[in-house]
Amino acid sequence: MEFRFEPEDEKFRTRARTWLETRLAATPAPEPHAWERELGRAGWIGIGWPGDGGDAGDGARYGNRPAALAQQVVWAEEYARSAAPPRMGHIGENLLAPTLITYGTEEQKRRHLPPIARGETLWCQGYSEPGAGSDLAGVRTVATPDGAGGYTVTGQKIWTSLAQDADWCFVLARTEPGSTRHRGLSFLLVEMDQPGRIDVRPIRQLTGTSEFNEVFFDGARAAELVGGEGNGWQVATGLLALERGVSTLAQQIGFAAELKKVVAAAVASGAADDPVVRARLVRQWAELVTMRRHALRTLGATGDPGAPSVAKLLWGGWHQRLGELAVQVSGEAGAVGPEPWSASDPYRIDDAQHLFLFSRADTIYGGSDEIQRNIIAERVLGLPREPR
Incomplete structure (x- = not known):
């Protein structure tokens, strides 16, 4: 296309x-x-x-x-x-x-x-768990029928973005007792306003901020099931493919703005005079252009199991390298906090440092690089499945 x-x-x-x-x-x-x-x-x-x-x-x-x-x-x-x-x-x-x-x-x-x-209802995603991050088939959160047409959910989710503000959460849980791997999972809709049954705890990150959360479900009620009981794996993997769609192109606009700041910092600090640094900056630009063209060419293409994984591998590593470059071109200032130092806010960091620290997670969340390579190897290239 x-x-x-x-x-x-x-x-x-x-x-x-x-x-x-x-x-x-x-x-x-x-x-x-x-x-x-x-x-x-x-x-x-x-x-x-x-x-x-x-x-x-x-x-x-x-x-x-x-x-x-x-x-x-x-x-x-x-x-x-x-x-x-x-x-x-x-x-x-x-x-x-x-x-x-x-x-x-x-x-x-x-x-x-x-x-x-209407912008009235906010959602969060209940997928990852302490023992089931990129490998969602290891989900252990349990949902049992409550006798009133819904389910009772018990378990823990982690890295739940915006859970502190969400009204609802879609949760991947195990509804078939004794099931393993991708079998016996269901996709449930859970209202977050259940005092005493749902506990949201912010996770403080390297950046000092807390966009992610732990969420504990202790007998929370899920009134709705999407896609039928036991079909959660199909629904969940279908959703993950959507995560690499139109929003990827918007993400690249943000990447371009970040790259522009890094180039300006390199010029201001004199780092751009180094031919090695200049070559890295040019490479970042060329790779960003390539990513955009790849995303446009594959947008809307259905039935390609490798396209989402290729996109994730491309932008995750690219953004991480940009963060490293942002701190490098800042020189000595990249190793210390911005002036003036404040005792009330001792962990204050600048934009370059935030980019460097936050981007360390880019090759992990949303499916780690190892998982993406396995998907490409098994589903696209037809290689043997990884031993478990």
């Missing part, structure tokens, strides 16, 4: 850019929850979701606006380019919603999609 933007897409780009510029000029630092609702009121959440009849031309059924795939890319790119606040509703809009559209019942779509499209 060769992907290109048509004149109509560029008109859509102008409308999106104008709206973002106008709203951000009026409110330069909007409150995150209020901003989600404003995006929803303007029809910018869930653009291109299928409507009546299942085509992408009518999104009125679930409360969003129609948009072709190219226009979804345009919106994601313009949003990233505008330096608007990070989206709190990303997980609900880009992961849970497409999963419900593919595997959910009509009742589930009508219940959950409109609040997501």
Whole structure:
């Protein structure tokens, strides 16, 4: 598939850019929850979701606006380019919603999609566990029927992004006693407001921030099941493929902005005079261009089990190398905290240091490099499965 933007897409780009510029000029630092609702009121959440009849031309059924795939890319790119606040509703809009559209019942779509499209409901993802990170088939969280049409969930999830703000969590749990690996798993929807049954604990990271959380389920109720009992592995892996879609292109806009800052820092510090550093900067730029073209060419391609893994391997290593370069070109300043030092905030770090520290996780979360290489080897190249 060769992907290109048509004149109509560029008109859509102008409308999106104008709206973002106008709203951000009026409110330069909007409150995150209020901003989600404003995006929803303007029809910018869930653009291109299928409507009546299942085509992408009518999104009125679930409360969003129609948009072709190219226009979804345009919106994601313009949003990233505008330096608007990070989206709190990303997980609900880009992961849970497409999963419900593919595997959910009509009742589930009508219940959950409109609040997501209005920016009113926030979601988090309950996948990874202390003993089941990249290898999700090792999930041990248990869900048992509660006799009232739902399930009782007990277990622990970890690295749960935005759980502290989420209203709902989609949880991969084991519903078949004695099952192992990918068998006996189910995809459950759990409301987070269950005092005494759900405990969210922030995880302090190397950067000093706490975007991720541990979540403990102690008899929490899950009223809904997506895709049928025991079909959780199919639903969960289908969702993971969606994680590498349109949002990857928007992510690359952010990468370009970070690279621009690193180049400016290299020039300011004199590091750019070193031919080795210059070569590394040029390589970062060339690889970013290649990643974008690869993402555009494979966008919308279905049935390619290796495309998501190739994309993850490309950007994870690229971003990690950029973080290393960011600290290197800063010189001595890259090894100490920014001035002035504050006793009340002794762990303050600058943007380059944050990029370096946070990007150490890029080759682990979302499926480690080892897991991605196994997927390519087994599902694309047909090599023997890794011994277990």
